[in-house]
Structures are given as C-alpha cells and as structure tokens.
Amino acid sequence: MKKTSRNRMAAPVSASFALLLALSACSSSGVNQGGGTNNSGSSESASTSTEDGRQIVGLGDDNKAGKPRPRSERETRGNQNQVKSDGSWTEKTLSGQEKITVNADGTWENKTGEKEFTLHADGSWESTEKLSNSKTVIHVNPDGSWNLQEQRKENEEPSKKAEVRADGTWEVDELGVKYVGKADGTATKKDSKADEEKPISRSEWPDIFPKYVASLYKEDGSLVTSVPKDGVIPLKPRTALPLGVSAKKAVPGTDEYRRDLAELEGTLLTDENKAGKPRPRPEREVNPQAKVNPDGSWSWNKGDTELTVATDGTWVQHEKAVGQKTTTLYADGSWEEKETKSDGEEATTHVNPDGTWRTTDGSRKEELHADGTWRSESSGGFVTYSDVNGKVYMEGSSGKPFEITNETYTTVRTPSVPSPRVGYGLGIGGGGVLPLIPRKPLYPGQKAFS
Secondary structure: OOOOOOOOOOOOOOHHHHHHHOHHHHHHOOEOOOOOEOOOOOOOOOOOEOOOOOEEOOOOOOOOOOOOOOEOOOOOOOOOEEEOOOOOEEEEOOOOOEEEEEOOOOOEEEEEOOEEEEEOOOOOEEEEEEEOOEEEEEEEOOOOOEEEEEEOOOOOOOOEEEEEOOOOOEEEEEOOEEEEEOOOOOEEEEEOOOOOOEEEOHHHOOOOOOOOOOOOEOOOOOEOOOOOOOOEOOOOOOOOOOOOOOOOEEOOOOHHHHHHHHHHHOOOOOOOOOOOOOOOOOOOOOOOOEEEOOOOOEEEEEOOEEEEEOOOOOEEEEEOOOOEEEEEEOOOOOEEEEEEOOOOOEEEEEEOOOOOEEEEEOOEEEEEOOOOOEEEEOOOOOEEEEOOOOOEEEEOOOOOEEEEOOOOOOOOOOOOOOOOOOOOOOOOOOOOOOOOOOOOOOOOOOOOOO
16 A cells, blocks of 8 residues: 655755755745745746636645734743744753744744754745765745655755646655656656666655655644743644645635645545555565465464455454454545454444544544534533634633633544555555545545535
C-alpha cells in the first residue's frame, strides 16, 4: 500500500527553482514589524479572484491578509507574551529571545532552534529546518505550487529537490533517481545509473509533501500555541498541492469548489480508496510469507499478524500483539477498526466513504459530521460540540450548553489512517494486487464531498 504523507509531508527543479536558492534571504526579510511582507516568491498566477467570482481553491481569508483578524479571548499567564494595541504580539523564550512574532494582519514568523516558519500577507509561506547533517528549505506559493531543496552540506549539490507546478506537472530528484509527473497524470522514473526512462504507476510515486516544520498550526488546523488575550489569531498556512493535483479556481460555496478543495486536502474518495477498477499487480519477487492466488488475491501471515487481500483490493487484517485488533477496508471506500484492549475495553472506529466518522472507546464517544461539525462525549459524561460557524459549546452538569472559546477546548481526536503491515506501499509482489488505501478521515471543520 502506498504510504501517504501529509505528515504526514510535507521532490527536481527547473529554472523556477532558482527562487528556492534565495530563500534564506527571503526568510530574513519576510515579515515586517508593521505587518507587511517582503515576498518575491509568489506565483504570478495567484491572483486572488476573477470577475466571475472565481477564487484560488484553498486560499481563503484564513490564509492571507486583507481582512481584520479575530482576537483571542483567552486569559494567559506569565510574561512571555507581549500584546500591542493593534493586536500584534510576540512570545519570548525564558532567556528573553523573541520566538514568535505575529503582526496585526495575522502574518507571522516562528523561530525554534534551527527551525523557522514564515507566513506572508499573500498566503505564501516558507520553512527552513537545519539538522546536524542536512538543511531543508521549502517555499509554498499562494496558488499551492511549491519548491523543496534538501542539502547534506553547505555549497553541496542537493540530495533531494522538488518542484510542484500549478498546472499539475512536477519533478522530484532524490539520490540520483529522477521522477517526472506530467499534466495528464502519468509519471516516469529514471535512475542516473540506467539509460532508460520508464513509466511508473501512482503507487510508485515518491512520498513527498511540505512538512509543517515550526508551524503555529498542526495539520488538522488546530493551534500548537496559546494566543495571548486580545492578540490576533495568526493566519493559517495554505495547503500545498499534492503530486499530480493542479491549482484551480472556482466560486466559493459551489460543488465545483467543494470538490476541488476535497481533492487538495486529500479527502476526496478516489480509485485508490474504493473497489471498481482493476488493481495494479506488481510482478517483483513475492514476499516469502505470502501466498498469491492466480486472480491476484493473496494472504500473508507472520507472527501475530494475518492479512488477507481480495482481488478487488479490499482487505482484512488481524493483529494480536496487544489485545486483538481487526481492520477491514470495504469496497465502497469505508473502513472499520475494532480493538479489544488488554484490559477488556473495546474500541471501534468507523469511517464512511465521505470521510465522516464515529469512534467509541469505552464510554468515550466522538463523531464528525458531513458539514464539518463534531461532537465529543467524555467518559465523565461531559459533552462538547461545534456548530457550522465553528463555535464550540459545552454541556455542564446542568445540561445547559454554554459557549467556550476556540482555544480552550481540545479538538476531537481524528482517527489515524491504518495500514497493512507488509509491502511498504508497494504491495506483496508475485502478481498480488495492491491493497486499497484507507480513505483519509475528515478533520474538524472539513466538509464532506461525495
């Protein structure tokens, strides 16, 4: 099964990749104290809207400056935060060094050790991560196109580089292997040691996506830090284009926009999630613990894990390492995970074809609905839920709901996507079909599209 990474995350380049080579300079001048930005790396095709009302999908008022930002209502403790009358604020380390700078327009910069993240007024952003043996720089344009470069040493040829363009084409160059994606959805692979360039299936595409390194937000859209009282809520990083997905414009609120947004966010049900089309059948050497049938179905059994894959790519996996867990992926794209824990408690997660879901874990119950709203019932009987406007309410012991601020609750725990414990995204080999990929559950606030 293909590993998906919007962790999950966060790729070769052409002339436009020269932009990436200057990102260090861009990072140092990106956010002005007055709230403006100095960003020369924006895509020319990233105009906010057109005369017919069409807008860049995935670039909204929460991603770019232009409208007054909401402010925090939460009381904060300590003196690490400094808030100005215009709502801009900073957070300092215990040693007094500025760590987070948020401007009045919601643009911001975060520096954590050797990691930096900057969000600009036009919705573009960039991140830099320095490790002991590498430096990774990422720039994402307002339209979602992006560049990535990873260097092992300063002034050394990059070991990994990527360019994902607005028209859906892309290139990835990783350790001498070059992948090229075309606008029609096909892709090729060429090893520097080989003379031929061969076509590859989608399951063989490189697993690469911009990471939210040092971001103020998690991938589910929740903040990782507390915003001081009266401080503006920082803008959210726009979602980068996945490989093979082109930048689109549509009228907000239309089915076209919702469909394109679901594709961008990875919540659109695809042929990789549901049965219906013949599955790829890798012919490389079969895994020794597998039994492959002539129709491509197969089974694998090792230790406490047993996996059975049908001809249409649906599968069932039994795990007995800790308690007992059974994961089932159905033909319609839905999936279910049932677990009996060592203490006898039972937990069940069911994800529907449209990405909505429900979990029960003992007396704890959580669910997310098609309109993006959610409901959580704790083991103590407390109920927390959201409405379509993003407001959050809690029911106390009296049963009467009261509103709480967006920063005082813990978001529901979105189910993790399960994975067959064999194949590493490439199947079992020997002509066995590739297992279907469990569809991604919706995050709080995301709306279903089917």
